Amino acid sequence: MAEIRLETLRHSYLSAPSAPEDYALKEIDLSWRDGGAYALLGPSGCGKSTLLNIISGLLTPSEGRVLFDGQDVTALPPDKRNIAQVFQFPVIYDTMSVRDNLAFPLRNRGVEPGRIAARVAEIAEMLELTALLGTRAAGLAPDTKQKISMGRGLVRDDVNVIMFDEPLTVIDPALKWTLRSKLKELHQTIAVTMIYVTHDQTEALTFADQVVVMQDGVIVQIGTPVELFERPQHTFVGHFIGSPGMNILPCEVSGGAADGVARFQGQPVQLEGPVTAARAGPAEIGVRPEFVRLAEAGIPAIVRKAADLGRHTVLEAMAGDRVIHAILQDPPPEEGSTVHLAFEPAQTRLYQGGWIATDPKAGAR
Amino acid sequence: MKTENNRAWFFVLPVLLLVAFNALVPLMTVVNYSVQETFGNNLFFWHGLGWFEDLLRSERFHAALGRQALFTTIILIIEIPLGVAIALCMPRRGVWVPICLVLMALPLLIPWNVVGAMWNIFTLPDIGLAGYTLNSVLGINYNMTQSPIAAWITIITMDVWHWTSLVVLLAYAGLISIPEAYYQAAKIDGASNWAVFRHIQLPKMRRVLTIAVLLRFMDSFNIYTEVFVLTGGGPGNSTTLLSIDLDKVALGQFDLGPAGAMSLVYFAITLAVSWIFYTVMTRDEP
Numbered sequence: 001m002a003e004i005r006l007e008t009l010r011h012s013y014l015s016a017p018s019a020p021e022d023y024a025l026k027e028i029d030l031s032w033r034d035g036g037a038y039a040l041l042g043p044s045g046c047g048k049s050t051l052l053n054i055i056s057g058l059l060t061p062s063e064g065r066v067l068f069d070g071q072d073v074t075a076l077p078p079d080k081r082n083i084a085q086v087f088q089f090p091v092i093y094d095t096m097s098v099r100d101n102l103a104f105p106l107r108n109r110g111v112e113p114g115r116i117a118a119r120v121a122e123i124a125e126m127l128e129l130t131a132l133l134g135t136r137a138a139g140l141a142p143d144t145k146q147k148i149s150m151g152r153g154l155v156r157d158d159v160n161v162i163m164f165d166e167p168l169t170v171i172d173p174a175l176k177w178t179l180r181s182k183l184k185e186l187h188q189t190i191a192v193t194m195i196y197v198t199h200d201q202t203e204a205l206t207f208a209d210q211v212v213v214m215q216d217g218v219i220v221q222i223g224t225p226v227e228l229f230e231r232p233q234h235t236f237v238g239h240f241i242g243s244p245g246m247n248i249l250p251c252e253v254s255g256g257a258a259d260g261v262a263r264f265q266g267q268p269v270q271l272e273g274p275v276t277a278a279r280a281g282p283a284e285i286g287v288r289p290e291f292v293r294l295a296e297a298g299i300p301a302i303v304r305k306a307a308d309l310g311r312h313t314v315l316e317a318m319a320g321d322r323v324i325h326a327i328l329q330d331p332p333p334e335e336g337s338t339v340h341l342a343f344e345p346a347q348t349r350l351y352q353g354g355w356i357a358t359d360p361k362a363g364a365r
Numbered sequence: 366m367k368t369e370n371n372r373a374w375f376f377v378l379p380v381l382l383l384v385a386f387n388a389l390v391p392l393m394t395v396v397n398y399s400v401q402e403t404f405g406n407n408l409f410f411w412h413g414l415g416w417f418e419d420l421l422r423s424e425r426f427h428a429a430l431g432r433q434a435l436f437t438t439i440i441l442i443i444e445i446p447l448g449v450a451i452a453l454c455m456p457r458r459g460v461w462v463p464i465c466l467v468l469m470a471l472p473l474l475i476p477w478n479v480v481g482a483m484w485n486i487f488t489l490p491d492i493g494l495a496g497y498t499l500n501s502v503l504g505i506n507y508n509m510t511q512s513p514i515a516a517w518i519t520i521i522t523m524d525v526w527h528w529t530s531l532v533v534l535l536a537y538a539g540l541i542s543i544p545e546a547y548y549q550a551a552k553i554d555g556a557s558n559w560a561v562f563r564h565i566q567l568p569k570m571r572r573v574l575t576i577a578v579l580l581r582f583m584d585s586f587n588i589y590t591e592v593f594v595l596t597g598g599g600p601g602n603s604t605t606l607l608s609i610d611l612d613k614v615a616l617g618q619f620d621l622g623p624a625g626a627m628s629l630v631y632f633a634i635t636l637a638v639s640w641i642f643y644t645v646m647t648r649d650e651p
Contacts, residue, residue: 058549079555091550093564108555
């Protein structure tokens, strides 16, 4: 059990990196609280797996340090760090039984046999593998194999952190849910730090207390699922999380928008508060489809498509050349008809150069 | 009624004819010889299973079969572990990979009779590099035309030199197909190098090694050209393997009946051992 700290971590797969784009990880400073359930979320190739492999010791970072409870472990090999990792594809020792597979990490560390038997029985019970202990691991289904891989991580009671690298990739959709709840449940029972890498927002948001969103080797935002949903710090987070993602609309701000009003296609849009951070780059309005509604007056748009998803309808409307999504509870207007859209002011943010620029508290003053 | 499309038979027919002419017809000729006796002039008499009975009681056959089995056993014991060991040492990536692969493939590309001739000259005590070095430089009395031990060491070394590469290439193919995650997981599980070999590499190489053993068994059990060119079966009968003995009976003595019976028994042994080995190795695969 340990707090894990990453200090000014940079990594490049090239031997002589020069430009920023040579780096798979650009500059990471991050602390993982002991016993937390974290998700590392981002699109493929954003550096999540690189970061994970640096924590586990499979990779040595080009620059920076990895600290476990304040102790520098940057140079230590994986087996000296007391970590466990579950990979995308289940790793099973084919020739061994399920029992031997689970016992393997303990045997390698010379734990005495009585203790091994007790731990294996306990973990098998937790993962519902008890009935399979005697069978050979080779012929089992992918989800059972993945459970065994997890078991090999859980069986050691001295692990600092268990890392999951997209562990549900090869699992049947119907079983994903079960396995994910199992993981969550396990985290509550054994309270070890868990880091879960995924590009699937549902997996990240259901598993983690804290989600770390990455893009292009940079951490864009760290927060609870609610924070990520409600106040994305960057348009990338807004777009990446949510289904459909946040509406990001180019807009104009006059006089620094100290009054908290921006203009989208000539129409005034009330923001959550005045713009406080002066950042370079184009200004954009960000509003989630959940907070867009039909109104008497507002932004005129033509309905292009309305998809009935059962509990609600996703409306796709064109305001000029921009698409605006709205989630409606009521029956949607006809396709091709003209509607007026209004945004909930408290949930309407302004982004400049991609980063959030409005502050709701400043307006309350 | 459903009409069946039998056109496929036309496509299979050429293959069938080819197999018939290069395998079935010669084999049946041998079967024909094996149950008949001849005194020349192309006159044949029915002899029943007589030749088979004689053969199975023949000490000469037992000796040749024994030498053959010994040869195959020795080369399998050397070539399989050696091949795996070399494959494990080979680089997985980088510029050395193609260089190693080509170097490994070289012995396999040399025709069998050339291999025999090469080793024959190589081991000549007066002018051969190995023969001269051993005798005149190191002072070891080595002459494979006189000493059966020297002859055996030579044919085994020659076969190891010629065929270990095959095992290396097959084992290497098996090794590089193992996903990186297995090695990473093993590192995290704290597995020793031996445990990685025993529980990851060896099981993953199992299929290719089965094929390697099978190929090396069949090839070495039927070996003829290289040994014939190198030693001619001598000194005495010491390296007269089954194939060389068969050649002596069939083409030296022209005893067609006994040679036919011998061929069939030889064939049956090769087939039976291969089949049993393959069945045992693949019995508990999913």
